[in-house]
Amino acid sequence: MANEEKFDCIVVGAGPAGVTCAYALAKAGLSVVILERGEVPGSKNVMGGILYSTILNKVIPNFWEEAPVERRIVKKTFSILSADSELQMGMRFEDFNKPPFNNTFSVLRGKFDPWYAKKAEQAGVMLLNEAVVDKIIVEGSKAVGVKTRLEEGDLFTDVVVVAEGVTSLLSQSLGLRGTHMPEHMVTCCKEILELPRGVIEERFNLEGEEGASLEYFGGSVKGFVGSAFIYTNKETLSVGIGASTRDIKYGKTTPNDLIENFKAHPSIRRLVKGGKLLEYSAHMIPEFGYDHLPELTMNGLILTGDAAGFVNMNPMFHEGSNLAMASGLAAAETILEAKQKNDFSNKVLSGYRRRLADSFVLKDLKRYKGISDFAIRHPEFFKEYPELMIELARDFFTVSEMPKGKSRGLLIKKIIKRVNFLKLAIGLNRARKVMF
Numbered sequence: 001m002a003n004e005e006k007f008d009c010i011v012v013g014a015g016p017a018g019v020t021c022a023y024a025l026a027k028a029g030l031s032v033v034i035l036e037r038g039e040v041p042g043s044k045n046v047m048g049g050i051l052y053s054t055i056l057n058k059v060i061p062n063f064w065e066e067a068p069v070e071r072r073i074v075k076k077t078f079s080i081l082s083a084d085s086e087l088q089m090g091m092r093f094e095d096f097n098k099p100p101f102n103n104t105f106s107v108l109r110g111k112f113d114p115w116y117a118k119k120a121e122q123a124g125v126m127l128l129n130e131a132v133v134d135k136i137i138v139e140g141s142k143a144v145g146v147k148t149r150l151e152e153g154d155l156f157t158d159v160v161v162v163a164e165g166v167t168s169l170l171s172q173s174l175g176l177r178g179t180h181m182p183e184h185m186v187t188c189c190k191e192i193l194e195l196p197r198g199v200i201e202e203r204f205n206l207e208g209e210e211g212a213s214l215e216y217f218g219g220s221v222k223g224f225v226g227s228a229f230i231y232t233n234k235e236t237l238s239v240g241i242g243a244s245t246r247d248i249k250y251g252k253t254t255p256n257d258l259i260e261n262f263k264a265h266p267s268i269r270r271l272v273k274g275g276k277l278l279e280y281s282a283h284m285i286p287e288f289g290y291d292h293l294p295e296l297t298m299n300g301l302i303l304t305g306d307a308a309g310f311v312n313m314n315p316m317f318h319e320g321s322n323l324a325m326a327s328g329l330a331a332a333e334t335i336l337e338a339k340q341k342n343d344f345s346n347k348v349l350s351g352y353r354r355r356l357a358d359s360f361v362l363k364d365l366k367r368y369k370g371i372s373d374f375a376i377r378h379p380e381f382f383k384e385y386p387e388l389m390i391e392l393a394r395d396f397f398t399v400s401e402m403p404k405g406k407s408r409g410l411l412i413k414k415i416i417k418r419v420n421f422l423k424l425a426i427g428l429n430r431a432r433k434v435m436f
C-alpha cells in the first residue's frame with residue numbers, strides 16, 4: 001500500500017482495548033484498520049470470564065440486549081481453602097439483577113470478541129484477521145506504520161495503537177517496556193467445563209439469567225500468591241487458577257498441577273462433577289503495578305490495555321477488561337485531538353496519560369500499587385494465616401462435651417502459640433493500606 005493511501009489509525013490486536021479504540025475512532029469518521037493475528041477475534045484470547053462493563057455500556061448503551069453475554073453476576077463468594085476444608089463469605093444482591101446488572105457479566109471470549117469486533121466493522125472499521133504485525137516501522141523518532149505478514153506487507157498511518165496484550169513484543173522492541181520480573185506476572189490456566197443448564201442453576205442456586213462468581217484463596221493455589229475461580233456461564237463453567245510466576249517457578253509446580261489439585265478439593269469436586277472439558281488454555285496476566293508501568297506514548301504511537309500493564313491487581317476485583325476498554329477509549333479521544341491539531345507528536349499524544357490519570361484506570365492502579373510488594377513480604381497471609389483461620393473455625397464449631405469456656409481457652413492458647421502479634425499487626429496495617 002502506498003504511503004499516500006495510509007490509514008488515519010492502525011490498531012494492533014482485536015481484544016477489548018483495540019476494538020474499543022477502533023470503534024470510537026470509526027464512529028468519529030476516521031479510517032481505521034485492526035490487525036489481528038488470530039483466525040477470528042477471540043480465538044487467541046483468555047480471560048477468567050467476568051466482563052466489567054461500565055465503559056462498554058458508554059460505548060454501546062444497553063449492550064447486554066444484543067451482546068452474547070452468558071450470565072449477570074448477582075452472587076459472589078470469597079473462600080479460603082485448606083487442603084480439605086473451606087471458610088466462605090458469600091453475598092447476593094437483588095439490585096444486581098436489574099439493569100445495568102452491576103456492569104458485571106460472565107462471558108466467553110470466543111463468543112464475545114467476534115460480536116464486539118463485528119460492531120466495530122459495522123461502524124466502519126476494517127478488520128484483517130490472520131494479520132500478524134512483526135514490527136513497528138519508525139522513521140526518525142516517529143512510528144509511521146507496521147510491518148505485517150500480509151500480502152500487502154507494510155501499512156502506513158498517522159498513529160499506531162498497540163493493543164496486542166500481555167506479551168507485547170512490539171512495545172519491548174521499541175524500548176517502551178522492559179522485560180518483566182516473574183513477580184510482576186501471573187501465570188494462569190483455565191478450563192471450560194460443559195454441564196446442563198439446569199445442573200448449573202441447581203448447584204449454584206441460580207434462576208434464569210443469574211450467575212455466580214466464586215473466588216478461592218489459600219490452599220486453592222497451594223498457599224502461593226494467587227487464587228482460583230469458578231464462574232458460571234449458561235451451559236458451562238469457567239474454572240481456573242492464577243499464581244505468581246515467581247511462586248510457580250520456585251515452587252517447582254505447574255499451572256496444570258494446581259488446577260487439577262483445585263478441582264479435586266472436596267468443596268470443588270462436587271461443583272465441577274460431570275463437567276465435560278471443552279477447552280483448556282494458559283495465559284499470563286500483567287501485574288506490573290503503578291510504579292513499573294511502561295512509557296505509554298511516543299511520537300505516532302499509543303500503548304493500551306494489557307500491553308501497558310493495565311490490570312487491577314486487587315484479588316477482590318481481577319479487573320482487566322474494563323481497564324482495557326477505558327484505555328482504548330482514552331486513546332481514541334487523544335487521537336481525535338491529535339487529528340484536529342494535525343499533530344501526532346508525543347507532545348499531543350501524551351495527553352493520553354493525563355486522561356488516564358483523571359480516570360479510574362491510573363487512580364486504581366496507584367491505589368493498589370503496593371499489593372505485589374505486600375505479597376512478597378507477607379507470604380503468611382497466603383498460607384499460614386488462611387490455614388490457621390480454617391483450623392480455628394473448625395475447632396470452634398466442633399461439637400463435644402468439652403465446656404465452651406475450656407474450648408475457648410484452648411483456641412486462645414493456639415492463637416498465642418502460632419501467631420506473632422507484632423508481625424500480624426504490621427501485616428494487617430500494610431494490608432489495610434494496600435488493599436482497601
Ligand SMILES: Cc1cc2nc3c(=O)[nH]c(=O)nc-3n(C[C@H](O)[C@H](O)[C@H](O)COP(=O)(O)OP(=O)(O)OC[C@H]3O[C@@H](n4cnc5c(N)ncnc54)[C@H](O)[C@@H]3O)c2cc1C
Nearest residue numbers: 013015016017037047048049050133165188305306320321
Ligand atoms: C486466566 C485469566 C483470567 C482473567 N480474568 C479476568 C476477569 O475475570 N475479568 C477481567 O476483567 N479481566 C480478566 N483477565 C484480564 C483480561 O483478560 C485482560 O486484561 C484483557 O483481555 C486485556 O485486553 P487487551 O485488549 O489489552 O488484550 P487481549 O485481550 O490479550 O487482546 C490482544 C489481542 O492482540 C492480538 N495480537 C497479539 N500480538 C499481535 C500481533 N503481533 N499482531 C496482531 N495481533 C496481535 C491477540 O491475538 C489478541 O487478540 C484475565 C486474564 C487471564 C489470563
